[in-house]
Amino acid sequence: MNAASFDPLAKQDIGAPQVPALDVRGLSVDIATSRGVLNAVRGIDLKIRSGETLALVGESGCGKSTVAKAITGLHAVTNGSAHICGHEVTALSRRQWRPLRALVQMIFQDPFASLNPRKRIGSILSETMRVNGVPKQQAMQRSAELLERVGLPKTALRSFPHEFSGGQRQRIGIARALALQPRLIVCDEPVSALDVSVQGQIVNLLMDLQKTENVAYLFISHDLSVVQQISDQIAVMYLGRIVEAGSREEIWSAPKHPYTRALIDSVPSLDRRRKDLSLRPYLAGDLPSPYNPPSGCAFRTRCAKAQAICSDIRPELQSAGSKHLVACHFSD
Amino acid sequence: MAQTEDMQALLDIRNLTVNLLRSGAPVDVLQDVSFSIQAGRVVAVVGESGCGKSITASSIVGLLPPSMQIASGQISFDGEDLVGASERRLRQLRAKSMAMVFQDPMTSLNPLMTIGRQLQEAAIMAFGCSTEKADEIALSMLQKVGIPDAVSRLQEYPHSLSGGMRQRVMIAMALCRKPKLLIADEPTTALDVTIQLQILRLLADLQAELSLTILIITHNLGVVAELADDVVVMYAGKVVESGGVDEILKTPKHPYTRALLAATPRFAIGQPPERIAFKEIKGTVPELGKRGPGCRFEARCPASEPGCAASAPETVRITASHIVACRSREMLQ
Numbered sequence: 189m190n191a192a193s194f195d196p197l198a199k200q201d202i203g204a205p206q207v208p209a210l211d212v213r214g215l216s217v218d219i220a221t222s223r224g225v226l227n228a229v230r231g232i233d234l235k236i237r238s239g240e241t242l243a244l245v246g247e248s249g250c251g252k253s254t255v256a257k258a259i260t261g262l263h264a265v266t267n268g269s270a271h272i273c274g275h276e277v278t279a280l281s282r283r284q285w286r287p288l289r290a291l292v293q294m295i296f297q298d299p300f301a302s303l304n305p306r307k308r309i310g311s312i313l314s315e316t317m318r319v320n321g322v323p324k325q326q327a328m329q330r331s332a333e334l335l336e337r338v339g340l341p342k343t344a345l346r347s348f349p350h351e352f353s354g355g356q357r358q359r360i361g362i363a364r365a366l367a368l369q370p371r372l373i374v375c376d377e378p379v380s381a382l383d384v385s386v387q388g389q390i391v392n393l394l395m396d397l398q399k400t401e402n403v404a405y406l407f408i409s410h411d412l413s414v415v416q417q418i419s420d421q422i423a424v425m426y427l428g429r430i431v432e433a434g435s436r437e438e439i440w441s442a443p444k445h446p447y448t449r450a451l452i453d454s455v456p457s458l459d460r461r462r463k464d465l466s467l468r469p470y471l472a473g474d475l476p477s478p479y480n481p482p483s484g485c486a487f488r489t490r491c492a493k494a495q496a497i498c499s500d501i502r503p504e505l506q507s508a509g510s511k512h513l514v515a516c517h518f519s520d
Numbered sequence: 521m522a523q524t525e526d527m528q529a530l531l532d533i534r535n536l537t538v539n540l541l542r543s544g545a546p547v548d549v550l551q552d553v554s555f556s557i558q559a560g561r562v563v564a565v566v567g568e569s570g571c572g573k574s575i576t577a578s579s580i581v582g583l584l585p586p587s588m589q590i591a592s593g594q595i596s597f598d599g600e601d602l603v604g605a606s607e608r609r610l611r612q613l614r615a616k617s618m619a620m621v622f623q624d625p626m627t628s629l630n631p632l633m634t635i636g637r638q639l640q641e642a643a644i645m646a647f648g649c650s651t652e653k654a655d656e657i658a659l660s661m662l663q664k665v666g667i668p669d670a671v672s673r674l675q676e677y678p679h680s681l682s683g684g685m686r687q688r689v690m691i692a693m694a695l696c697r698k699p700k701l702l703i704a705d706e707p708t709t710a711l712d713v714t715i716q717l718q719i720l721r722l723l724a725d726l727q728a729e730l731s732l733t734i735l736i737i738t739h740n741l742g743v744v745a746e747l748a749d750d751v752v753v754m755y756a757g758k759v760v761e762s763g764g765v766d767e768i769l770k771t772p773k774h775p776y777t778r779a780l781l782a783a784t785p786r787f788a789i790g791q792p793p794e795r796i797a798f799k800e801i802k803g804t805v806p807e808l809g810k811r812g813p814g815c816r817f818e819a820r821c822p823a824s825e826p827g828c829a830a831s832a833p834e835t836v837r838i839t840a841s842h843i844v845a846c847r848s849r850e851m852l853q
């Protein structure tokens with residue numbers, strides 16, 4: 189990447205490498221809806237070191253996307269703080285956000301919905317740079333470089349989004365996110381809409397870009413098979429709270445929360461057959477209503493290990509080894 | 521275990537070609553698709569987005585989009601020809617013998633009608649029975665698919681149910697007809713993994729209990745492994761390989777099947793996977809109308825040979841059940 193000719197952050201303090209790319213403390217987000225107040229995120233802590241990936245996993249409705257919106261200024265925060273490269277971002281106005289936009293970008297699940305169908309790829313890519321004061325000529329040249337960086341031909345600059353496949357559109361979304369050389373990219377289910385063969389291409393591209401650009405990812409996904417590849421750290425969310433967090437190796441070799449274990453065990457496996465299905469442990473029931481979560485441990489209603497204490501006392505997230513936190517009274 | 525051609529199949533599709541009619545020459549959406557389903561078996565059609573899985577299902581039940589047409593081939597169901605069947609006959613078959621379950625249950629559930637009414641209607645359409653009898657069937661099917669408090673659920677509307685519960689209701693509605701064939705098009709794709717597992721277990725239980733014949737459409741090889749007896753692999757409108765589940769997953773012959781398997785991550789608790797790059801399949805699927813005369817995987821194929829682009833490969837029979845469309849001798853060994 190041609191950093192010398194283009195550096196929107198030249199005069200900005202992006203912090204020393206030891207400053208985390210993301211530092212979230214006690215983050216809570218309440219959402220007022222027609223059905224009452226929803227406590228979508230309930231006091232979570234997250235930290236992502238510069239150039240690393242934290243995967244946030246959990247079932248739909250557990251609050252993952254709300255976390256993403258809260259730290260990118262798309263949703264108001266009720267409590268707590270979020271620092272991106274040392275800058276507090278939870279209570280900023282639109283104008284205050286503008287200089288920080290370069291630091292954090294987003295990639296979305298639906299690459300089509302996130303690209304304006306009436307604009308050529310060239311203007312989609314250069315737009316953010318133009319807004320940040322990069323001259324037109326330079327922005328276009330950089331757009332061409334970005335396209336090559338994500339594996340598309342320069343000629344794509346003149347095309348419209350509908351001329352590309354889902355995977356190619358996701359590449360364009362990634363190129364756009366990279367335009368301002370962010371330190372953090374929030375990826376909200378970036379490959380869930382793609383076919384396996386294309387998923388691999390995009391995950392590989394993201395991993396490759398991380399090495400060359402030293403960008404950190406908050407990688408939000410419900411798909412553990414993707415997460416296992418890309419993450420350095422994993423945090424598991426259930427009904428607005430982190431129930432387990434740790435290094436990728438720790439979580440994989442020894443998951444301690446029954447929910448994490450169930451999530452991993454539920455992924456269909458090439459090595460099992462139909463006769464194994466009835467013998468497999470599985471989680472019964474649905475995610476409880478987030479409007480009316482169970483007392484104590486929110487997971488107890490689906491947990492095989494639940495005892496009386498689980499409905500009385502909510503287990504705190506506690507250390508379970510050097511790089512491992514778990515919130516369970518009966519953790520493995 | 522695996523199917524052979526000699527047995528009388530419940531469903532037999534031979535050389536099915538479906539065209540999309542658009543300005544200029546028609547383009548084929550399906551070309552020469554052949555496979556069969558023996559009664560009591562679970563057959564999975566697997567392949568990536570746009571390869572023609574859903575159009576195959578629509579052809580069977582006679583619900584092709586108006587812009588599409590069966591150009592040639594046969595579909596026989598329980599000994600009856602479906603390609604030449606009247607609209608009226610197809611409607612009858614859909615009401616009784618062939619039931620479908622889709623990825624998004626909300627597209628087939630009526631949001632303004634209680635679950636009980638919808639199940640009742642399905643049973644009446646299938647059997648012409650009394651409403652009392654239909655209600656009885658409705659309740660027992662709702663219980664069979666594992667919906668708690670089935671009696672009170674009958675009074676509820678679809679929107680008050682979770683995604684997993686709605687899919688159970690769809691399955692109950694299909695079962696109300698006592699169908700000979702259940703076609704499930706991506707029934708678990710929109711669900712979380714824990715709920716997906718519940719639905720897969722349910723389908724397996726129902727299959728065992730009722731000897732259901734199931735055609736499941738999925739893009740997920742893990743789902744194929746856990747549920748199917750037989751597998752049909754499709755690529756760009758064609759069947760590239762078919763066979764028993766172990767034949768396809770353990771001794772795949774087609775380079776596309778192999779690539780798809782390699783691209784599917786494997787893992788288990790206790791073995792932190794190496795943090796290595798995914799095995800990707802380079803390039804993209806050829807678009808409709810831009811598919812040449814040769815093998816459609818040729819441009820992406822690691823084993824392509826001179827000649828692959830010029831003409832379509834013959835299908836080669838590896839075993840009584842295992843068939844592959846590839847000309848590479850090396851692959852077929």
Ligand SMILES: Nc1ncnc2c1ncn2[C@@H]1O[C@H](COP(=O)(O)OP(=O)(O)OP(=O)(O)O)[C@@H](O)[C@H]1O
Pocket residue numbers: 540549567568569570571572573574575576585587739808
């Ligand atoms: N109503 C339609 N009109 C025109 N083309 C269509 C229509 N429905 C499907 N097609 C095209 O037919 C081809 C086969 O589509 P089909 O829906 O069978 O794919 P699929 O394998 O089910 O994919 P997916 O996994 O995305 O559901 C695709 O190229 C698709 O774009």
Ligand SMILES: [Mg+2]
Pocket residue numbers: 573574575705
């Ligand atoms: Mg489909």
